[in-house]
Amino acid sequence: MNASSGTNNTPPEISILLPFRNSESTLDECLLSIQKQSLNSFELIAVNDRSSDNSVERIEMYASNDPRIQILENPDTGLVAALNHGLQHCTASLVARMDSDDIMLPQRLQLQHEFMQQNPDITALGTFASLFPEEIIQDGFREYMRWQNSCVTAQDIADDIYIESPLVHPSVMFRRKQVVDLGGYRTGPFPEDYDLWLRIHHAGMKMAKLPQELLAWREYPRRTSRVDERYSRDAFDRLRAAYLSQEHRLLKHRDNFVIWGAGRKTRKRCQHLLNHGFTPQAWIDIDPNKIGNKLNGVPVVAPEWLQSENMPFVLGYVANHGARDDIATQLNAMGYQRGHNYLMVG
Numbered sequence: 001m002n003a004s005s006g007t008n009n010t011p012p013e014i015s016i017l018l019p020f021r022n023s024e025s026t027l028d029e030c031l032l033s034i035q036k037q038s039l040n041s042f043e044l045i046a047v048n049d050r051s052s053d054n055s056v057e058r059i060e061m062y063a064s065n066d067p068r069i070q071i072l073e074n075p076d077t078g079l080v081a082a083l084n085h086g087l088q089h090c091t092a093s094l095v096a097r098m099d100s101d102d103i104m105l106p107q108r109l110q111l112q113h114e115f116m117q118q119n120p121d122i123t124a125l126g127t128f129a130s131l132f133p134e135e136i137i138q139d140g141f142r143e144y145m146r147w148q149n150s151c152v153t154a155q156d157i158a159d160d161i162y163i164e165s166p167l168v169h170p171s172v173m174f175r176r177k178q179v180v181d182l183g184g185y186r187t188g189p190f191p192e193d194y195d196l197w198l199r200i201h202h203a204g205m206k207m208a209k210l211p212q213e214l215l216a217w218r219e220y221p222r223r224t225s226r227v228d229e230r231y232s233r234d235a236f237d238r239l240r241a242a243y244l245s246q247e248h249r250l251l252k253h254r255d256n257f258v259i260w261g262a263g264r265k266t267r268k269r270c271q272h273l274l275n276h277g278f279t280p281q282a283w284i285d286i287d288p289n290k291i292g293n294k295l296n297g298v299p300v301v302a303p304e305w306l307q308s309e310n311m312p313f314v315l316g317y318v319a320n321h322g323a324r325d326d327i328a329t330q331l332n333a334m335g336y337q338r339g340h341n342y343l344m345v346g
Contacts, residue, residue, distance in 0.1 A: 012068070015043050015045055015092040015094070016034060016097075018047070019046075019049055019082035021051050023055045024053040024055045042092070043070060044069045045070055045086045047086040048072065050077055080185045093176055095176045097172045102217055119208070122154065125172065125173050126166075129214075148164075169193040182196070182199050182200065189230055191230055240345060241272030241273040245273060254278060256281060256312045258281050258312050260285075261283070261316070262293075262295060266319070269319070270317050279298065280298055281298070282301045284301060284303055284314070
């Protein structure tokens, strides 16, 4: 059964927050998918971020026949400013993020709304997403989505939040007040969505994911996350390290922790954490050419070394997903528990 439309002064159940910039070619698919939602009690807050094409005219055409659609102009410039400006104008307690080049499946809003109503302890709720167009999806993106689909429950997300961004941003529904109370989106040399998820986590709030594909996520070579330095590998590494340095699970063991991975690339990523004043007891590695050496005075040892020690906290810094799974298997066999005395870091 459809909810009421949110018109005639009835407050909407959901505010859809949609920033857009030069999206003329994809807006029709996006907007039609929104209008086909099984739950239709929503308002669409569309924020124009200085478009120079006909994007505004496209949305105005839809708004002329749909009073749920409100078009705003970004008073500043950039995605974060557009998001925060739109957030100020959202009137519903639940906000659904959406990007102008993606497609909602018809039951997305309804299923997320039902879950959030039934689980008041959840602050942000993502969904599975399908990637398109199929012919240009690269292996790395497929692997990221494989990991995404294994990270579902609130506990999964809390334990694996330092691996990657655990929620697909345009699939997320969140509680407006809680996000506003955290300061909304932050501007900086980092991915704004991952920063928000990390702040939610550090505030002791929970995130979860519906294990259903409710968003079609468009890939293309000039996607912002591929070309903007804020989404670079180094930007993610620096952001992860900043929050990891404040992680209570690590802080309890800051004088008794080790890093798994002694390769050059791993050490480069680890350096961001070490710059926060952390020094591991040892580096763990399986390469016989590394075992027995010292890195900045810290010994490189084999995994078996952990069995003779008093269970130091382990940070698994190996980036390869398959190798990470192998490390977790070995740690579990030694009696380690994910999230309790080891964390994986992307």
